[in-house]
Amino acid sequence: xxxxxxxxxxxxxxxxxxxxxxxxxxxxxxxxxxxxxxxxxxxxxxxxxxxxxxxxxxxxxxxxxxxxxxxxxxxxxxxxxxxxxxxxxxxxxxxxxxxxxxxxxxxxxxxxxxxxxxxxxxxxxxxxxxxxxxxxxxxxxxxxxxxxxxxxxxxxxxxxxxxxxxxxxxxxxxxxxxxxxxxxxxxxxxxxxxxxxxxxxxxxxxxxxxxxxxxxxxxxxxxxxxxxxxxxxxxxxxxxxxxxxxxxxxxxxxxxxxxxxxxxxxxxxxxx
Amino acid sequence: xxxxxxxxxxxxxxxxxxxxxxxxxxxxxxxxxxxxxxxxxxxxxxxxxxxxxxxxxxxxxxxxxxxxxxxxxxxxxxxxxxxxxxxxxxxxxxxxxxxxxxxxxxxxxxxxxxxxxxxxxxxxxxxxxxxxxxxxxxxxxxxxxxxxxxxxxxxxxxxxxxxxxxxxxxxxxxxxxxxxxxxxxxxxxxxxxxxxxxxxxxxxxxxxxxxxxxxxxxxxxxxxxxxxxxxxxxxxxxxxxxxxxxxxxxxxxxxxxxxxxxxxxxxxxxxxxxxxxxxxxxxxxxxxxxxxxxxxxxxxxxxxxxxxxxxxxxxxxxxxxxxxxxxxxxxxxxxxxxxxxxxxxxxxxx
Numbered sequence: 062x063x064x065x066x067x068x069x070x071x072x073x074x075x076x077x078x079x080x081x082x083x084x085x086x087x088x089x090x091x092x093x094x095x096x097x098x099x100x101x102x103x104x105x106x107x108x109x110x111x112x113x114x115x116x117x118x119x120x121x122x123x124x125x126x127x128x129x130x131x132x133x134x135x136x137x138x139x140x141x142x143x144x145x146x147x148x149x150x151x152x153x154x155x156x157x158x159x160x161x162x163x164x165x166x167x168x169x170x171x172x173x174x175x176x177x178x179x180x181x182x183x184x185x186x187x188x189x190x191x192x193x194x195x196x197x198x199x200x201x202x203x204x205x206x207x208x209x210x211x212x213x214x215x216x217x218x219x220x221x222x223x224x225x226x227x228x229x230x231x232x233x234x235x236x237x238x239x240x241x242x243x244x245x246x247x248x249x250x251x252x253x254x255x256x257x258x259x260x261x262x263x264x265x266x267x268x269x270x271x272x273x274x275x276x277x278x279x280x281x282x283x284x285x286x287x288x289x290x291x292x293x294x295x296x297x298x299x300x301x302x303x304x305x306x307x308x309x310x311x312x313x314x315x316x317x318x319x320x321x322x323x324x325x326x327x328x329x330x331x332x333x
Numbered sequence: 334x335x336x337x338x339x340x341x342x343x344x345x346x347x348x349x350x351x352x353x354x355x356x357x358x359x360x361x362x363x364x365x366x367x368x369x370x371x372x373x374x375x376x377x378x379x380x381x382x383x384x385x386x387x388x389x390x391x392x393x394x395x396x397x398x399x400x401x402x403x404x405x406x407x408x409x410x411x412x413x414x415x416x417x418x419x420x421x422x423x424x425x426x427x428x429x430x431x432x433x434x435x436x437x438x439x440x441x442x443x444x445x446x447x448x449x450x451x452x453x454x455x456x457x458x459x460x461x462x463x464x465x466x467x468x469x470x471x472x473x474x475x476x477x478x479x480x481x482x483x484x485x486x487x488x489x490x491x492x493x494x495x496x497x498x499x500x501x502x503x504x505x506x507x508x509x510x511x512x513x514x515x516x517x518x519x520x521x522x523x524x525x526x527x528x529x530x531x532x533x534x535x536x537x538x539x540x541x542x543x544x545x546x547x548x549x550x551x552x553x554x555x556x557x558x559x560x561x562x563x564x565x566x567x568x569x570x571x572x573x574x575x576x577x578x579x580x581x582x583x584x585x586x587x588x589x590x591x592x593x594x595x596x597x598x599x600x601x602x603x604x605x606x607x608x609x610x611x612x613x614x615x616x617x618x619x620x621x622x623x624x625x626x627x628x629x630x631x632x633x634x635x636x637x638x639x640x641x642x643x644x645x646x647x648x649x650x651x652x653x654x655x656x657x658x659x660x661x662x663x664x665x666x667x668x669x670x671x672x673x674x675x676x677x678x679x680x681x682x683x
Contacts, residue, residue, distance in 0.1 A: 094459065094476050114383065121457075182574055184468055200455060200462055202390075204363060207455055207462055207470075214439065214489070215468045218568070222363050233570045234468075315472070317487045321437055321574060322511075 093123075093311045097282060104311045106283025110245075113201065118245050118279045121201045123315070124307035126192050127284075141194030144305060148188065148261040151303060162266050162296035169264030175330045177259055182320035184234035185210075186258045186267065187217050187251065191287060195318065196310045199285075206240060206247070214317045219249050226252050232269055234258065240277075247277040260291075270295040283309045362391075362564045366535060373564040375536025379499070384458045387499050387532050392567060393560035394451040395540075397615050399635035400556045401448050402440075403515025404544060406636050407554060417519050417549040424517030430583035432513055437573035439469050439488035441512025442505075442526060445540060446556075448615065450571060451563050461494065461501075466571045473503050480506050486522050488512060501530040514544065521548030536562040590649070592641035599645055600628050603655050607665035609676035617676060619653070619665055 097108040111119045128142020129150060143150035158166070174180050179189070190197055190210045198209040204222035209215075219238040230237045230253025240249035251273040258267040267273075271293035278286045285307040292300040366377040382388040399406045413421070429435060440447060450466035459476040473492040484491045484507025491507040508524045524546040531539045538560035545553035600623040608618040622629040622637060628648060629637040640648040647654045652668040656675070665676045 091478055091481075184570070184572055200457065200460060202455060202457060205455060207464065209462065209470055209472070213468065214470055216462075216464055216470045218464070224360055227360075231569060234572065235570065316485060317439075317489065319439060319488060 090312060091314065093313075096311055104282070104309070106281065106309060108282040110279035110281055113203075115203055117242055118247075119201055120199045120206065120247065120277055120279055120285060123196045123198045123310040123313065124285055125196045125310050126194070127306050127308040128192070142192055144261065144303065145189070145192040145194055146261060147263045148192070148265055148303060149301070152301065156265060156301060157298040159294075159296055159298055165266055165296075166264050169259075173330075173332065174262065174264065177262070177264065178234075178257070179212075179259070179262070180330070181327070182213065182324060184215055185212055186234050186254070186260075187236060187238070187273070188260045188267070188289065190215070190217060191289070191305045191307070192261065196313070196315060198315055209315060211315050211318045213320050221247070226250055232256070236271075236273070245278065249275040249277065251275070266293075266296045267291065268293055268295040285309070359565060360567070362566075365564050373536070373562070375534065375562060375564075377535040379532045379534060382456060382458070386458075386496055387501075388456055389454045389461070389501065389530055389532055389538065390456045392451050392453045392563040393538055394563050395446060395448045396559045396561055397448045397617070398558060398633050400446050400515075400558050401633070401635070402434075402443050402446050403635075404443070404446060404542070404554075404556045405515040405518045407556070408518070408550070412551055412554065413518065414549050414551060420519050421517035424513070426587045428583070428585060428587055429517065432517075433488070433511060435579065435583060437577060438511065439467075440465075441488045441508060442490070442514060442520065442524070442542075442544070443512065444469070444471065444489065445528065445542060446515075446558060449613075451566075451568060452560075453568050464568060466568050467573060468570055480504060486510070490524075490526070499531065501528075503528040503530065519549055520544075520546050523548035536564075538562070590641050593644065594626065595628070595642045595645050597623070597626050600626070602662050603628065605662075606679040607667075607676040608679050609667075609674055611672050611674050613672075617667065617674065618679075619667070619676060621665075 093104075095111070097105040099105050113119045126142045126144065128144045149156045169176070179185050185193065187208075190208055190212070193210065193212055195211040197211065200207045200209065204220070206219040206221055208217045208219070210217075217235045217238065219240045221240045221242075223241070224239055226239050227237055232253060232255040234255060236251040237253040238249050238251040240247050242248070252271065254267055254269055254271050256269050259265065260267050271291060273292070274290040276288040278288075280286055287305040287307065288302055289305055290300055290302040291297065362373075364380070366374040368374050380388040395401075410418070424431060433440060444452075444463075444465060447465070453464040455462045455464065459474070461473040461475060462470055463473070464470045471489040471492065473494045475494050478493055480493055481491055486507055486509035488509060488511065490505040492503050492505040494501050494503040496502070505526045505528070506524075508520060508522060510519065510521050512520060514520050524544065526545070527543045529541045533539055539557065540560060541555055541557045543553050543555040544550070603621045604623050606618060606620050608616070610616050616633075618633050620631045622631070628640045628642065630640050630648075630653065631637045638650075640653065641650070642648050646657070654666040654668075655662050656664040656666055663678055665678070667674050667676055
């Protein structure tokens with residue numbers, strides 16, 4: 062049995078625990094085709110955003126959240142953007158909680174994330190796919206955009222074939238997403254979330270009443286900006302917006318991170 | 334929560350087929366050729382991608398058959414190395430409780446042979462992604478790269494593909510050794526597979542997959558399955574470890590099961606074919622073979638399995654009960670996790 066390289070396990074991140082093993086393996090250095098390069102062979106990240114044959118910006122590529130610095134712990138700064146710890150870290154006023162949501166947040170904190178879907182190896186939902194501390198890959202076709210995540214080798218679909226959101230969706234972890242182009246911006250509307258989603262490690266909630274709007278704009282080859290607006294009247298008194306900036310990751314590939322593989326953490330979640 | 338079914342307990346013949354509903358599943362798939370009555374024309378020609386290659390994109394469901402979550406049906410005793418045969422034997426004795434499926438881990442090579450959870454192929458010129466309902470995907474690189482010399486072993490392996498005429502040929506290496514190939518048979522990290530995908534017409538995808546694992550087997554072998562297009566539908570999320578309560582109940586041994594003796598003349602009455610359609614649309618066909626004091630069953634042309642009698646009319650596994658009316662055996666009641674169907678006896682002219 063060969064030990065699988067992983068970018069790191071996030072399950073035990075309730076406290077200070079943190080794993081970050083080294084990614085190796087020859088194939089991770091395969092040079093990404095189709096990237097404009099500088100004379101020295103390095104990717105030209107400030108080149109104009111590529112376009113598809115159907116003349117829309119091409120969002121395809123591997124992306125990683127470029128956020129504000131992450132959480133600080135006794136061990137130093139934790140990897141990952143601040144938004145993975147707290148989706149509202151850039152909002153000075155914080156989030157406009159409904160009383161029930163504020164109470165839920167306190168309860169989730171008190172139990173030290175023991176029921177965080179990430180702790181339980183469950184799906185992390187579309188927002189945390191953006192902020193998760195490992196690359197994801199956008200695969201764009203005319204009628205469908207797929208976002209592949211390393212976490213549990215999971216994915217999310219965004220339909221871009223003109224369909225509207227369903228009236229009676231099957232509540233799900235990823236919700237149901239439909240996107241359309243407004244000029245060079247892909248505007249994605251989502252609803253149909255199940256109860257119990259977490260937006261971040263803090264436990265900020267997303268309920269089944271939520272409607273989410275994401276505006277994807279590829280600034281240049283190297284940068285993708287996602288303006289995320291959450292309209293969730295069950296949890297928040299008014300809609301709020303954050304920007305989740307992604308940077309291109311080149312000359313590498315996704316690694317599978319299968320959270321349940323040899324999972325030994327859950328039995329140790331005992332303290333309050 | 335709407336689900337197509339759980340595959341976690343697929344140790345033996347067990348399979349599940351729960352009912353699918355939900356408004357948005359009826360969204361008509363764009364770009365499908367249709368008959369005058371609006372139904373998809375599944376016999377229409379194969380669509381072409383912008384690069385002129387056959388377009389394999391679509392939601393596909395593998396037809397139930399002898400290779401359902403089991404690629405090892407045609408293996409003969411000498412084809413399996415002794416250690417692998419012993420391991421498979423032990424896993425069957427443990428009723429498959431250590432299978433990746435029972436622990437909600439990825440299916441690995443069996444991903445392709447899952448008849449319950451449909452797969453969605455998303456094709457681009459340089460990359461094909463196959464999405465599974467268990468929120469799990471695999472990538473096939475078509476950009477001309479070669480297989481890595483030192484791959485990172487994982488459940489789905491590392492896949493590169495190229496076109497040979499209208500056939501997509503996909504070679505995969507870099508599997509880990511934690512997946513099962515069916516009936517408890519293992520694979521090692523030496524496993525290499527070659528899949529040949531051929532879309533015969535709009536509605537059908539033929540897949541032939543060759544398994545070559547010199548670490549556990551003495552020869553390569555090939556299995557063929559057919560994918561049927563699922564128009565006007567889409568993938569549903571199936572999260573295996575959501576509220577999972579199964580594991581504590583996975584106890585016991587195959588040898589714990591003690592059957593009863595049934596008279597050969599009673600067993601002889603059960604010979605024949607019983608067929609029907611499950612609520613999920615899967616067609617199920619059992620063929621029953623009495624042999625002296627033993628009763629054997631084959632599901633959809635698969636290998637014959639010895640049934641254990643619980644009474645004169647009830648047998649396992651799976652749970653089967655022969656139903657009698659006016660002294661005639663008229664049907665087989667088939668019960669499984671999520672599936673319960675009365676399969677009428679098929680009158681065949683022999």
